[in-house]
Amino acid sequence: xxxxxxxxxxxxxxxxxxxxxxxxxxxxxxxxxxxxxxxxxxxxxxxxxxxxxxxxxxxxxxxxxxxxxxxxxxxxxxxxxxxxxxxxxxxxxxxxxxxxxxxxxxxxxxx
Amino acid sequence: xxxxxxxxxxxxxxxxxxxxxxxxxxxxxxxxxxxxxxxxxxxxxxxxxxxxxxxxxxxxxxxxxxxxxxxxxxxxxxxxxxxxxxxxxxxxxxxxxxxxxxxxxxxxxxxxxxxxxxxxx
Numbered sequence: 658x659x660x661x662x663x664x665x666x667x668x669x670x671x672x673x674x675x676x677x678x679x680x681x682x683x684x685x686x687x688x689x690x691x692x693x694x695x696x697x698x699x700x701x702x703x704x705x706x707x708x709x710x711x712x713x714x715x716x717x718x719x720x721x722x723x724x725x726x727x728x729x730x731x732x733x734x735x736x737x738x739x740x741x742x743x744x745x746x747x748x749x750x751x752x753x754x755x756x757x758x759x760x761x762x763x764x765x766x767x768x
Numbered sequence: 769x770x771x772x773x774x775x776x777x778x779x780x781x782x783x784x785x786x787x788x789x790x791x792x793x794x795x796x797x798x799x800x801x802x803x804x805x806x807x808x809x810x811x812x813x814x815x816x817x818x819x820x821x822x823x824x825x826x827x828x829x830x831x832x833x834x835x836x837x838x839x840x841x842x843x844x845x846x847x848x849x850x851x852x853x854x855x856x857x858x859x860x861x862x863x864x865x866x867x868x869x870x871x872x873x874x875x876x877x878x879x880x881x882x883x884x885x886x887x888x889x
Contacts, residue, residue: 700880
């Protein structure tokens with residue numbers, strides 16, 4: 658499983674865009690990039706998944722450059738309720754795959 | 769989306785007792801469930817992979833005799849912490865991998881339960 662590196666923490670303010678970059682230099686050809694969000698004392702929640710270029714859903718956007726050695730999760734116009742830990746995971750989208758969580762990025766949104 | 773529940777949401781027990789935590793997939797069938805442990809301010813650590821009808825596969829360093837896992841049906845897996853000690857106090861989270869595509873979802877997506885806070889006195 659490819660190892661990921663994320664910033665430990667980030668501070669932001671309400672209404673701003675938050676971009677979290679994840680490095681995964683040894684990503685394999687069949688690996689996908691998945692981001693999860695976790696609030697205190699809750700299980701992680703799937704945010705977005707992508708393989709290359711750009712993926713957007715109602716919650717976030719995921720930007721993946723051509724070499725796929727990094728990815729950036731973009732949260733538009735954050736609110737206080739977006740304060741959470743965000744995990745970047747890299748692995749194959751295949752049966753039997755287990756998820757390996759790295760340290761995650763603790764995002765604090767201030768008023 | 770698919771829903772996974774855990775019971776209980778929190779439990780306090782005395783040292784030496786055993787505690788059972790249930791993980792249920794409420795609206796889908798899960799051939800595989802995963803159990804994680806998370807200590808305060810730390811990331812999730814995978815403990816074991818539970819497959820329906822077969823023995824669980826434990827990660828290195830996880831004592832299988834201490835953390836008993838049973839996956840008797842496609843919607844239920846249980847984790848029993850035997851002879852619990854204060855160092856077992858942690859947040860235990862399960863996830864279930866969907867067996868077939870769900871509306872708007874991904875074939876091999878994992879859905880996480882809300883977690884169970886275990887405190888051993």
